[in-house]
Amino acid sequence: MNIRLLLNEKVSAAMVAAGLPEDTNPAVSNSTKPQFGDYQANGVMGAAKKLKTNPRELATKVVEQLDLDGIAEKIELAGPGFINIHLDKTWLANQLINVANDNKLAVSQRKTPQTVVVDYSAPNLAKEMHVGHLRSTIIGDAVVRALEFRGDKVIRQNHMGDWGTQFGMLLAHLNDKLASNEVAETALADLENFYREAKVRFDEEVGFADRARDYVVKLQGGDPQCATLWQQFIDISIAHSEEIYQKLNVSLTRGDIMGESSYNPDLSNVIDELMAQHIAVEDQGAKVVFINEMTNKDGEPSVFIVQKSGGGYLYSTTDLSACRYRVGKLNADRIIIFTDARQAQHFKQVEIVARKAGFLPDRITYDHCPFGMMMGDDGKPFKTRTGGTIKLAELLNEAISRASTLLKEKNPEYTEEQLDEISEKVGIGAVKFSDLSKNRTSDYIFNWKTMLSFEGATAPYLQYAYSRIQSIFRKAGVKSSEIISEFDISEPQEKALAMKLLQFEEVLDAVITDCTPNLLCNYLYELASLYMSFYEACPILRSDISNKVKNARLALCALIAETLKQGLEILGIEVMERM
RNA sequence: GCGCCUGUAGCUCAGCUGGAUAGAGUAAUCGGCUUCGAACCGAUUGGUCGGGGGUUCGAAUCCCUCCAGGCGUGCCA
Numbered sequence: 001m002n003i004r005l006l007l008n009e010k011v012s013a014a015m016v017a018a019g020l021p022e023d024t025n026p027a028v029s030n031s032t033k034p035q036f037g038d039y040q041a042n043g044v045m046g047a048a049k050k051l052k053t054n055p056r057e058l059a060t061k062v063v064e065q066l067d068l069d070g071i072a073e074k075i076e077l078a079g080p081g082f083i084n085i086h087l088d089k090t091w092l093a094n095q096l097i098n099v100a101n102d103n104k105l106a107v108s109q110r111k112t113p114q115t116v117v118v119d120y121s122a123p124n125l126a127k128e129m130h131v132g133h134l135r136s137t138i139i140g141d142a143v144v145r146a147l148e149f150r151g152d153k154v155i156r157q158n159h160m161g162d163w164g165t166q167f168g169m170l171l172a173h174l175n176d177k178l179a180s181n182e183v184a185e186t187a188l189a190d191l192e193n194f195y196r197e198a199k200v201r202f203d204e205e206v207g208f209a210d211r212a213r214d215y216v217v218k219l220q221g222g223d224p225q226c227a228t229l230w231q232q233f234i235d236i237s238i239a240h241s242e243e244i245y246q247k248l249n250v251s252l253t254r255g256d257i258m259g260e261s262s263y264n265p266d267l268s269n270v271i272d273e274l275m276a277q278h279i280a281v282e283d284q285g286a287k288v289v290f291i292n293e294m295t296n297k298d299g300e301p302s303v304f305i306v307q308k309s310g311g312g313y314l315y316s317t318t319d320l321s322a323c324r325y326r327v328g329k330l331n332a333d334r335i336i337i338f339t340d341a342r343q344a345q346h347f348k349q350v351e352i353v354a355r356k357a358g359f360l361p362d363r364i365t366y367d368h369c370p371f372g373m374m375m376g377d378d379g380k381p382f383k384t385r386t387g388g389t390i391k392l393a394e395l396l397n398e399a400i401s402r403a404s405t406l407l408k409e410k411n412p413e414y415t416e417e418q419l420d421e422i423s424e425k426v427g428i429g430a431v432k433f434s435d436l437s438k439n440r441t442s443d444y445i446f447n448w449k450t451m452l453s454f455e456g457a458t459a460p461y462l463q464y465a466y467s468r469i470q471s472i473f474r475k476a477g478v479k480s481s482e483i484i485s486e487f488d489i490s491e492p493q494e495k496a497l498a499m500k501l502l503q504f505e506e507v508l509d510a511v512i513t514d515c516t517p518n519l520l521c522n523y524l525y526e527l528a529s530l531y532m533s534f535y536e537a538c539p540i541l542r543s544d545i546s547n548k549v550k551n552a553r554l555a556l557c558a559l560i561a562e563t564l565k566q567g568l569e570i571l572g573i574e575v576m577e578r579m
Numbered sequence: 580g581c582g583c584c585u586g587u588a589g590c591u592c593a594g595c596u597g598g599a600u601a602g603a604g605u606a607a608u609c610g611g612c613u614u615c616g617a618a619c620c621g622a623u624u625g626g627u628c629g630g631g632g633g634u635u636c637g638a639a640u641c642c643c644u645c646c647a648g649g650c651g652u653g654c655c656a
Contacts, residue, residue: 029598304653345583379648381649406618410616410618443585449590461618518592526603579618
């Protein structure tokens with residue numbers, strides 16, 4: 001059920017009946033103020049401008065044709081030509097019954113499901129996951145779950161960085177460690193440190209850099225000893241990532257890993273095809289594509305290198321191969337890639353070349369969803385005082401520990417076990433929500449305080465709303481599933497909640513179309529906030545409340561709890577009976 | 580130099596297919612627990628929407644320009 005779409009259709013029909021062209025946009029949206037009704041249609045004014053007629057008169061004609069019998073209780077004409085729609089309370093109550101009786105909360109399912117390939121997380125296996133990896137991982141995961149909830153077929157792809165040039169350096173260093181009888185697990189216990197050691201040797205030690213480069217060539221050539229070393233490295237790195245995913249409640253599994261190395265056998269084919277089609281040409285010893293659609297710093301066509309002068313391949317080659325694989329083998333209808341904004345130009349180039357080469361037919365959408373870098377308080381790229389980055393594991397543990405402290409204060413009666421379980425849900429939820437609720441395509445500022453806050457517009461606020469509802473059911477001595485779905489919308493708080501509940505699908509659609517989970521965060525916060533106001537204003541279990549009203553309010557509570565739970569589940573945030 | 584992104588309340592951010600009086604959280608101040616959980620609710624204070632032009636009935640939103648910041652711009656990913 002998408003009310004906005006329904007009203008859009010109705011107003012559109014009225015516009016056509018009033019003599020307007022069929023493609024006129026009704027522009028129905030939520031009303032900006034309560035006195036302007038629940039929804040408003042603004043399209044008449046734009047149409048009037050085009051036709052050079054009086055908007056007010058045109059709006060009158062459209063309203064005459066507008067048939068919202070049973071849906072709206074009042075349609076008003078206001079200002080220069082706004083059409084304000086006040087929805088009918090009985091109609092709203094009936095819609096709520098549909099939501100209550102549907103296990104998908106009446107969110108309509110795709111009639112023709114799409115196959116959507118979603119590329120996200122993609123940690124670099126050379127390093128431990130740090131706070132910068134948070135965004136791609138959790139935004140991607142939220143979009144994935146939203147797509148699945150709507151009925152699309154999703155194929156997760158974790159495009160792990162397991163094949164870069166830096167691996168030569170890491171392998172050389174690991175080899176030396178093993179030669180001096182160290183065990184791989186011990187050597188790699190601290191990935192960050194291991195990487196730093198290798199980098200220092202690479203920069204300073206005579207001969208090491210050359211050995212590192214040899215390792216790259218050997219690795220890409222399939223040398224067995226290299227492959228063994230590489231595999232040890234990869235296994236430990238992956239285990240680390242999986243630990244983080246589990247803690248973060250992210251749905252990625254080992255089966256979703258399709259690292260850069262997976263495309264290695266196909267890279268030469270990609271080059272052959274590009275050469276055969278004369279899309280790529282040789283230039284200064286390298287194989288490149290000149291892209292006329294974009295320009296470089298000299299105003300000439302931008303250069304897209306697909307093979308280095310030494311014969312090596314680059315991430316451009318890998319991404320082209322990945323594109324071909326996703327279209328050809330995975331049958332993608334849509335490809336979504338989450339990376340930071342620095343790669344925006346790269347993916348634009350990949351798309352242009354892939355389309356030209358026929359790897360990516362026009363019917364397939366290719367969405368690169370960029371997001372900004374994390375900055376420090378000073379607006380400069382984020383670093384800790386010691387110059388490093390904050391490890392993701394460290395941030396998560398800190399969040400859990402702070403939640404635990406708070407929880408102990410508020411509920412001293414909890415057992416250790418309960419404490420651990422709840423503080424993990426609260427702490428992780430807080431971190432995820434604070435990141436997911438931002439929609440920054442540009443850079444954003446990392447802030448311990450807001451990231452670890454449990455008050456205001458945070459995950460704990462939403463979890464608290466859910467727990468409060470469960471508390472009411474306990475007190476009433478009924479289960480939410482036993483409540484008869486009958487609604488009585490009389491108080492303003494109840495109407496506001498009914499409206500909000502019925503907008504769940506609208507929000508999900510927007511999240512899926514634009515890959516913006518922050519809209520879902522906003523929505524759930526508003527829902528919880530409306531519930532808190534309702535909670536204060538409308539008593540439920542008090543003795544002077546009639547059974548009819550009591551039941552209706554409990555039914556409303558049940559729907560709110562379900563929607564909160566489902567919405568948070570899409571964000572990968574858990575709810576609990578008590579907190 | 581060129582390209583992309585960004586500039587909204589003290590701080591962190593929504594809002595951006597042009598719509599009516601620009602919203603939250605936080606911080607500050609005040610009020611509310613003998614009544615369904617105060618991680619809450621209510622109220623007040625706080626804005627030249629970076630500056631300047633333009634388009635029009637109407638601009639935070641679209642266009643131009645300037646300023647500031649971030650990123651990218653041929654052999655890293």
